[in-house]
Amino acid sequence: MLLKFKVYELVKTVPYGKVTTYKEIAKALNVKCYRVIGQALKQNKDLINIPCYKVVHANGNVGGYVLGKKEKVKLLKKDNIEVVGDKIVNFEKVLFKFVK
DNA sequence: CCCTTGACCAAAC
């Protein structure tokens, strides 16, 4: 429960034009449960305040989204992030890593 | 407290 809140806070700190991964978030929170991160975002009711679309798989794959991958990609492109197929282009470049 | 459920991950097949 409190993990989720931390996740929300972290995601909110992701700057424009950047994305992050479930793994990175877990690492930043010093936990190993990547899966819970996804659950947190899925179950979140603050979709308007939380840019969950900026959270992708560890390998750059877009991952899932409540409104579908299409919408997720659309939003990502809005943030100047290119997506081909289901993968982030220049993934390393746009990946935002939290300070440890 | 036991059981199920994941918007995951990495390795193996």
Add this chain to the structure above:
DNA sequence: GGTTTGGCCAAGG
């Protein structure tokens, strides 16, 4: 290169 498998662990019923 897609699919399966096992592991991982919090959250909710």
